[in-house]
Amino acid sequence: DQQTLVRTLTSIDGRGYASYKQLSGRYTLGRFTLSVDKVQVDPYAPPSLMQISLRREDAELPADLLDDRLGRIAVSDFLTRAFGDALSEGPSERSGAAAGISIGRPGQQVLERTSVVITEELITARLSVALPAAGRRALGRKAARLLTETLPRIAQAALLHSSLDPEALRSHVALLRDQEDLRTQLEAAKLVSFLADGSMLPRRSGDSDLPLGADAVAFRSPEALRRSFTLASGRQVTGMGVPEGVTVIVGGGYHGKSTLLRAIERGVYPHIAGDGREWVITTSSAASIRAEDGRSAAGVDISAFISGLPSGADTRSFSSSNASGSTSQATNLIEAVESGATALLIDEDTSATNFMIRDDRMRQLIPADREPITPFVDRVRALFSERGVSTVLVAGGSGAFFEVADQIIALEDYTLRDVTAQAHQIAAEHKRTTSQPATPDAAGPASDGPAERRFDSLPARVLRRDSLHPPKKTKPARSRGPRMIQYGREDIDLTAVAQLVDPAQTEALAKALDRLAEQSDAEHDITALVEKLVRRLDTEGLDSLSPHRGHPGHLARPRAQEIHAALNRYRGLTVH
Ligand code: ADP
Ligand code: MG
Incomplete structure (x- = not known):
């Protein structure tokens, strides 16, 4: 005592x-x-x-x-x-x-x-x-x-x-229940994200997650996409629903495109009252995809995007210790689909141009069989039709996505306008000369043949025995800083994992890697391995990440997407 x-x-x-x-x-x-x-x-x-x-x-x-x-x-x-x-x-x-x-x-x-x-x-x-x-x-x-x-x-x-403060406590609980209620309503409404009118999206600075404050222009939905929901507590919210399918955000530089996309990206988590994004709710598995040159990759099937590399490497099982801009972005995308993401969020600012588009002149100059990359613009429809994976894309620099987009919204002075009809008309008037999906649901360029399927049967990735046990491992994995994990002798760099928002999540990811390694003797399929761990977190709680009883450390729960991201960036990973 x-x-x-x-x-x-x-x-x-x-x-x-x-x-x-x-x-x-x-x-x-x-x-x-x-x-x-x-x-x-x-x-x-x-x-x-x-x-x-x-x-x-x-x-x-x-x-x-x-x-x-x-x-x-x-x-x-x-x-x-x-x-x-x-x-x-x-x-x-x-x-x-x-x-x-x-x-x-x-x-x-x-x-x-x-x-x-x-x-x-x-x-x-x-x-x-x-x-x-x-x-x-x-x-x-x-x-x-x-x-x-x-x-x-x-x-x-x-x-x-x-x-x-009993009222503050009660409304804190009601807010989270309403937010998660809205998230569960998204699917039936066929939306990937919802942003309520009045939301304040911009942040104070690039390295601050706090609201910008008085200078911010409040979010307002364009009429064509306006939706209303009634939530668990009886509360009503009205705002923009981002429909499933392909959505392109256009607009001049500095008009707020990236800010909008970033809010949608963070909307996979609930935010506290007063944040300005508390009514930005995104489907929980949505994944931000960016180029990340220099990352490693282990046996990822990126052949839908890249095939016939001059080196002769087989891109149905692509491995690299130093992926290029385009191959890293393809890898990030396929891994996200593997992790169960039903929506992809892509910003031109952080994309490899040659991964995203190829213009007519280049298509004329370099014959298709000399270009290993099939750009994303030629695959984005198939991702949705074969796999049900939606895309929300920021593209201010190219109209290449007009004909493959279900809706196109423009930002002007931070204010949204639906410009779908106009953009589709422009696309019809300036048809691209090369074979393109004329109807939005064609699977890809004609050369692939209509029966070609790209995304509905991605091969399972099977870990090679012991590949998750670092050589001469002596210490448990641990986080070193908010975006770095030391695992065995390797550092796992999570700088590009945009939806990792809390250092305590990184701490949890470090522990998750140790638990995955223990389980990898019995389960070799990467997707199944992560799924099992996620189920365990659901049933036994976050404490079960710790090998000891008692104080587990300060951990916050990462999504399955971040667990995949950390595992996939381990340079020791090898797959069959
Ligand atoms: P873009 O991607 O279109 O070039 P950004 O999203 O990077 O533009 O935004 C440019 C600047 O405008 C940023 O400093 C951002 O904080 C600010 N901004 C974005 N949205 C708003 C808004 N709704 N109200 C006030 N400032 C905003
Ligand atoms: Mg931008």
């Missing part, structure tokens, strides 16, 4: 830092239980891992907020933020008393995370605590104050219903 903890800490005051090791164990602090799961060995090592919990009935959280999975995710997100606020705003911060305690910092998204878990009996907050030191000595008395006074006070302020 408390006295034991104080006594232990007082006795090690001024002794070597390693004497903190004695802290491991559980202590009762009033109505809270403190569990010290892992103690750092020196002041410069990663902080110690602790959990503080209390009984659900003592927290007095309304049961109706916790009776479904979404409610529990929303409440734990709310409590995590409240805990973070209490750490940085309370009197303890002014005196510096809470310095060293962290619960992880959620961003603009509401993600399933391990920072606060709610079970039938308990509410548990997971903390990392840098235990106080002077040089390499333990400051035991200071630690005693931190753990037995400051920490319970903060937990009191953040975990008890009586200290929270």
